[in-house]
Amino acid sequence: MEAVMTSVIDLFPVVLRKAGRREILLLVFCLTCFFGQLIMVTEGGMYVFQLFDYYACNGACVLFLSVFESLAMGWIFGAERMFDIIEDMTKSRPNYIFMLCWKYLTPLVSLVSFISSMVEYQPLTFNRWYVYPDWAYALGWLLALSSILLVPGWALGRMCAGKGSLKQRWCHLCSSDTELPLTSKQLAVMKETAFTAEMDDLVRTDTEEHENGL
Structure with a gap:
């Protein structure tokens, strides 16, 4: 939860870093999670919980995001720059194997695992006998796509909001921030x-x- 709060505050620093704003955001976030999960402690809450666990928090969603996170960190932000930052903080340079993992091994393994999970997908059942209705499967895929579509959706939004030709906007999108500390x-x-x-x-x-x- 702390990571989510930090990410939201970093996205809107001007608004949320004022006095008292962080506490209000934390209160709203906790209340939303509390009331949203009340249904999971009801008599049929286990069915809802398993639906969330199987679709919204499954390995395919995490692996899909991991592919783009590792590509962004290894190629856009730059593995060499990450090495320099770690050396600044720890006064020692990491092993070269980490660069190979960030740039090649991690995105490749994550992509292969994601494709395998999609190929071997099986519809969700409860206790191996209860079959969910079709609308529940549709809701489950909406939950999964809510996190998966964030990456292409954000990229498409930035492409549309950018200036210049399509190639210039794409190059700008795939380049790191020039205002990062040296x-x-x-x-x-x-x-x-x-x-x-x-x-x-x-x-x-x-x-x-x-x-x-x-």
Whole structure:
């Protein structure tokens, strides 16, 4: 729950980081979860709980999101940048195997597992004998799609709201934020570049003065 709260606050920092706003959001979130789950403690609550557990919280939804999360972290944000950030925080560089996992192994395994779970899908039954009605299966798939469709839905919304050609909007969508804090490695490179540029200017100035003096 703390992770959800942090994500919502990070999405709307100007509104939710004011005094008292976080507490109000937490109260609304807890009350919504409380009243939404009251039905699960009724006599037929186990049927509802299993419907949520099988569709909304199953491995296929998590694996689908994991594919895009690992791709975003390994390729868009950049595994190299993640290495630099970890090195800044821990003063030690992670093993190279982590980069291979972030960029290749994790998205590949997650994608294969997701496809396998879809191929081997079996309709939900309760205690192996009760078959849910068709509307319950439709509700279950709506619950599953509510999390799965967030990724393409958000990407489509950003594409429509962007400016420029379709290719420019796609490239902008697949690039990391340019306003992220710089790592120590990036700062060192910038200082070295600035120092080199200053030395080149000094050498050029001295050369021009020498030529003018001659």
